[in-house]
Amino acid sequence: MAVAYELRCRECGKTYGNTPLSICEDCFSPLEVQCDLEAARGRFTREAIARGPSSMWRYQSLLPVPEDYVPATPAGWTPLLQAPRLGRRIGANNLFIKNDAVCLPTLSFKDRVVSVALANAQIFGFDTVGCSSTGNLAxxxxxxxxRLGLKAYILVPADLEPAKILNTQVYGAKLVRIDGNYDHVNRLCSQIAERFNxxxxxxxxxxxxxxxxxxVGFEIAEQLGWRLPDNVVVPMAGGSLITKIRKAFKELIELGLVKEKEVRFFGAQATGCSPISTAVKAGTEAIEPQRPSTIARSLAIGNPADGPYAARCIRESGGWxxxxxxxxxxxxxxxxxxxxGVFTETAGGVTTAVTARLYAHGRIKPDELTVACITGNGLKTTDALAGAYETEQAIRPRLTDFEAYLEELDGDKGDRERDRVLVGGANVR
Amino acid sequence: MSVKVVLPNAFQKHTDGAREIESKAHNLPELIVDIETTFPALKPHLRDEQGQVRRFINFYVNDEDIRFLGNEKYAFQDGDEVLVIPSIAGGSCSCCSYCGQEDCVCY
Structure with a gap:
């Protein structure tokens, strides 16, 4: 390959160099970036990565940006947490959470993809950028x-959560609410992109x-000590993330950074918008579009563009x-x-609930090393918990009132007596 | 009876730059044949080796995905606007990013 990366048609293989284009002119199939792994072989080593920044840009030599690109935003490099307490509840002995609820700067994994997209927007000379979004991408x-001084137009479904709307407007972006669902918004964006530069x-x-x-995949492997997990559970909206984590693992294997291993991929959806899981359960890659109806609005894509690839990824890996x-x-x-102690948005609720079910149904065995990908922060979808907790009545700032409150709370005075702090052997009241 | 058909930029290389046509097709199968007859150069690109319309090409009637309207059974109404829009995916899975083969033997 003459360049470090270039566009290539997923279906017919035609190459396009680097240009803002996503559809093959010959077969109208999606284009994908193909990185020259041979060229990256000398630079993409465990040692070089360890010397890199504490952000996703430590993997820059396998991302589609020029070698001398200086990133403006340190996204990614989020914690990989052991989850023993959740594990005990759901019968998992070796469960990890990849916590992109704290991905910077906007608390979702979308910060990663946008970093790469806007780098290329600048390279191609765009002064205006945009997206269709279910919220996090917005x-x-x-x-x-x-941060880059670009103008932004953001198109969202009109019923989006208020927090996600505010968290877009505050940055000065022009937010356009569309009277329709995400699939309507996405179709309109395809038309706009053809009309405007x-x-x-x-x-x-x-x-x-x-x-x-x-x-996400590179970090999971590195944070596990350069090894691959047995299973990964990934939420699916458009279906892209699950396929890209698999691509990352394959690239690491190819470059010798991890031992070869067949990782099983598990996809998570909300029943109210489940075109990919429906296809997987039916044993097909043909996606039947659905009209979404779920509180997990960040996953509410009824016609997922990468659905066929996600279904194939799951089937081929032996997942579900x-x-x-x-x-x-x-x-x-x-x-x-x-x-x-991880507060996730509705998409993370989907992933967690599906993970629990996969253990309950025996599709994941208790001792297998499993990573569940949490992709967004709960502060963005607090309305999902509306009514879940009663507003407590205020009490007077007096210790006796507090004790009376505790007694009322659980009526167990004996425990409370034991809970009192003993100082110098005296029971302090 | 006729419907207005709006074609995507991706088609223009094969339509001499035409972006819109009027069609008298009554349903989707007739419309596809009509498009192919109007633009013979488009035909080999529109269908795969088995002669099926490529799966990434979507049809919308007045903003609605035609699959929600009955797909091939939907009878076009006079004045319908039909949008042809390819899916925009970026996925990768079975194809190896190193050798580009579906059945990779790199490792």
Whole structure:
């Protein structure tokens, strides 16, 4: 390959160099970035990565940006947490959480893809960028466009959560609410991108954007001590992330950074929008579009563009896909927060609930090393928990009132007596 | 009776730059044949080796995905606007990013 990376048609193999284009002119299939792994072989080593920044840009030599690119935003490099308490509840002995609820700068994994997309928007000379979004992408594009001094137009479904709307507007982006669902918004963006000379991160910049998702896979492997897990559980909206984590693992194997291993991939969806899990369960890659109806709005894509690839990825790896109800999603958000101190948005509730079910059904064995990918922060979808907790009545600032309150709370005075602090042997009241 | 058909930029290389046509097709199968007859150069690109319309090409009628309207059974109404839009995916899976083969033998 003459260049370090270039666009290539997924279906017919035609190459295009580097240009803002996402559809093959010959067979109208999606284009993908192909990195020259041979060229990266000398630079993409464990040692070189360890010397890199504490961000996703430590993997820069396998991302589609020029060698001398200086990133403006340190996204990624989020914690990989052991999850023993959640594990005990759901019968898992070796469970990890990849916590992109704290991905910077806007608290979702979309910060990764946008970093790569906007780098390329600048390289291609766009002064205006945009996206269709279910919320997290909107926040990420708005924030990073502000940082790079680019104008941003963000198109969202009109019923989006208020927090995600505010978290887009605050960065000065032009937010356009569309009277329709995400699939309507996405279709309109395809038309806009043909009419205006703008860089749409998930339309004409999509091949570059999608490569940013690989960094989730790179980080999981590095944080596990350069080894691959047995299983990965990934939420699915458009279906891109799950395929890119697999691509990342394959690239690491190819470059000798990890031992070869067949990782099983498990996809998670909400039952109210489950076109990919429905296809996986039916044993097909043909995606039947659905009209979404779920509180997990960040996953509410009824016609997922990467659906066929996601279904294939799952089937080939020996994994499975599941979908869960809105009630289960809310319970799982609470369970993850109560057990591991991680507050995730509805998509993370989907992942957690599906993970629990996969253990319950025996599709994942208790001792297998399993990573569940949490992709967004609970502060963005607090409305999902509306009514879950009563507003407590205020009490007077007096110790006696507090004790009376505790007694009323659980009526167990004996425990409370024992809980009192003993100082110098005296019971201090 | 006729419908307005809006074609994507990706088609223009094979349509001499035409972006729109009027069609008298009554349903989707007739429309595809009509498009192919109007633009013979487009035909080999529109269908795969088995003669099926490529799976990444979507059809919308008045903003709605035609698959929600009955797909091939949907009878076009006079004045319908039909949008042809390819899916925009960026996925990768079975194809090896190193050798580019579906059945990779690199490792």
């Amino acid at each position: 926040n990420a594009v708005a924030a990073q466009a502000a 703008w860089g749409f991160v998930n339309v004409n910049l999509r091949p570059y954007y999608a490569e940013g998702s690989k960094t 896909a599941e979908d869960v109800s809105d009630v289960e999603i809310v319970s799982a958000i609470q369970e993850l927060a109560e057990t591991e």
